[in-house]
Amino acid sequence: MNFFFEVLIGGLLSGVMYALVAIGFVLIYKASGVFNFAQGALVFFAALTCTGIIDKFGVSLWVALPATIAVMVVCSVLIERVVLRPLVNQPDIALFMATIGLSFFLEGLAQLIWGSQVRKLELPIEDVPIDFLLTRYNIIVSQFDMTAAAICALLVVSLALFFSRTRIGRALRAVADDHQAALAVGIPLQHIWAVVWSAAGLVALVAGLLWGARNGVQFALTFVALKALPVLILGGFTSVPGAIVGGLIIGASEKMAEVYIGPLVGGGIEGWFPYVLALGFLLVRPEGLFGEKIIRRI
Helix, strand or coil, rough: HHHHHHHHHHHHHHHHHHHHHHHHHHHEEEEECCCCHHHHHHHHHHHHHHHHHHHHHHHHHHHHHHHHHHHHHHHHHHHHHHHHHCCCCEEEEEEHHHHHHHHHHHHHHHHHCCCCCCCCCCCCCCCCCCCCHHHHHHHEEEHHHHHHHHHHHHHHHHEEEEEHHHHHHHHHHHHHHCCHHHHHHCCCCHHHHHHHHHHHHHHHHHHHHHHHHCCECCCCHHHHHHHHHHHHHHHHHCCCHHHHHHHHHHHHHHHHHHHHHHHHHHHCCCHHHHHHHHHHHHHCCCCCCCCCCCCCCC
């Protein structure tokens, strides 16, 4: 039973980190109605920029972190000015294709500036078992995973409160409902997009640092965003609470499947099981757990 709880807790902690990546997608989708294909590239760009500043200038993480935040804000504003603003009122497919091009551009730009070698990132969090759980319940839970999940949860709650309780959050909901109506009542669409992309850049930075500390800062970080797809399908593309719940479900289910079903099929199930789960969920509730159900008349 202890082993079961170890696997379950580890999966839930990973799920919180998946939810953080998924929220980056949700923010952009709510503001523009377009799936942001470049979110994975933003994760890679942010993490590589932070480690690049540390290595090149010999500064500490606490100096590189605010510098990277400034870079991500400037990058987000430039994305809104150069990429999104000229495409206002264009078909959604045009914005989606723009994010694909933006993804490849950011990946190439990051490696052009900082190099393509794998970089080690050390955060002031030890990857050791939590003594209390180990001695009291004989359950091994990583202190790094628990702290990373707590950081992600704090950021998720902060974003949820910001976009639900503030004036900017109300403006975002208006923009998400109808761009033309929002413009008609005086809501500055470009400013809202700049704020949302800045928030998505901040989310990408936190996700990049946490995953980079775990797996190394490398091009493979761009694929972390792919794990957010099943999360979005389960939770709904427009729901922050849905991203949280979907992340927990995906994180727990993939770990449990790998441990208990993997040996029966030869292992390696963790990589593709979330997508199978999401596919099955699409057949039952394609709008997601927290998405609005669309009734189509034939």
